[in-house]
Amino acid sequence: MELVAFIRFIIDFILHIDVHLAELVAQYGVWIYAILFLILFCETGMVVTPFLPGDSLLFVAGALAALPTNDLDVHTMVALMVVAAILGDAVNYTIGRLFGEKLFSNPDSKIFRRSYLDKTHQFYARHGGKTIILARFVPIVRTFAPFVAGMGHMRYRHFALYNVVGALLWVLLFTYAGYLFGDLPIVCQGSLKSGGIDERRPG
Numbered sequence: 001m002e003l004v005a006f007i008r009f010i011i012d013f014i015l016h017i018d019v020h021l022a023e024l025v026a027q028y029g030v031w032i033y034a035i036l037f038l039i040l041f042c043e044t045g046m047v048v049t050p051f052l053p054g055d056s057l058l059f060v061a062g063a064l065a066a067l068p069t070n071d072l073d074v075h076t077m078v079a080l081m082v083v084a085a086i087l088g089d090a091v092n093y094t095i096g097r098l099f100g101e102k103l104f105s106n107p108d109s110k111i112f113r114r115s116y117l118d119k120t121h122q123f124y125a126r127h128g129g130k131t132i133i134l135a136r137f138v139p140i141v142r143t144f145a146p147f148v149a150g151m152g153h154m155r156y157r158h159f160a161l162y163n164v165v166g167a168l169l170w171v172l173l174f175t176y177a178g179y180l181f182g183d184l185p186i187v188c189q190g191s192l193k194s195g196g197i198d199e200r201r202p203g
Contacts, residue, residue, distance in 0.1 A: 021057065022064060040081050044096060044142065047092060055137070058174035062077075062179035092143070095150065096150025098150075105108075133162050
């Protein structure tokens with residue numbers, strides 16, 4: 001039973017990493033940069049990890065950087081996470097190009113679900129190459145968009161341009177939104193309270 005409880009704890013921790021972010025900052029300090037980089041890279045680069053939080057993670061990270069009790073630089077954080085997002089999508093594109101058809105050949109797969117792929121294809125049908133940019137703001141689709149681009153053999157030059165633009169917009173918007181607005185009462189009562197943030201910036 002202890003092993004089962006431990007496994008459940010690990011799964012819950014991973015699925016709600018944004019909620020535990022304040023604890024990680026308190027425990028690991030500046031090493032949080034590397035942790036955020038790794039999480040964001042996996043969320044965008046590993047087609048098997050679409051469940052990782054992206055939007056909320058960026059927002060909470062920005063809010064944490066605004067707290068006077070933390071020695072986190074929001075600009076350094078943004079730069080690292082932009083790089084993580086770009087590299088993640090590039091790796092995802094490569095995986096899709098090399099192994100895409102094989103990974104989704106099993107209709108009973110619990111990880112490589114055809115429904116995820118179909119949803120992303122519908123996105124491409126509506127938005128074309130701009131899907132790489134727009135998908136950044138849509139969970140699940142965000143993870144599979146570069147994968148499908150690789151499967152469809154989109155020219156890498158075009159993909160890279162959309163990738164960089166999308167990563168910049170996504171990371172800057174959510175992180176700086178958290179940094180600027182994370183201490184508003186209505187926000188603190190919601191996601192930031194659950195993330196362990198209950199302090200205020202000095203007026």
